[in-house]
Amino acid sequence: xxxxxxxxxxxxxxxxxxxxxxxxxxxxxxxxxxxxxxxxxxxxxxxxxxxxxxxxxxxxxxxxxx
Numbered sequence: 012x013x014x015x016x017x018x019x020x021x022x023x024x025x026x027x028x029x030x031x032x033x034x035x036x037x038x039x040x041x042x043x044x045x046x047x048x049x050x051x052x053x054x055x056x057x058x059x060x061x062x063x064x065x066x067x068x069x070x071x072x073x074x075x076x077x
Contacts, residue, residue, distance in 0.1 A: 032061035
């Protein structure tokens with residue numbers, strides 16, 4: 012959290028982006044999609060990683076500070 016403050020970033024939108032990506036790993040029943048062999052949480056078809064959106068949000072926040 013301190014790193015966000017030092018960089019002048021609002022962490023709330025960043026956490027929301029990650030939370031959305033994590034919640035997208037839930038099935039229609041609201042439970043994690045698990046691989047039967049080892050119970051690893053699986054990403055459903057069409058799942059998108061949060062990194063591109065995180066990068067865009069950080070850039071947006073930094074630009075707004077200029």
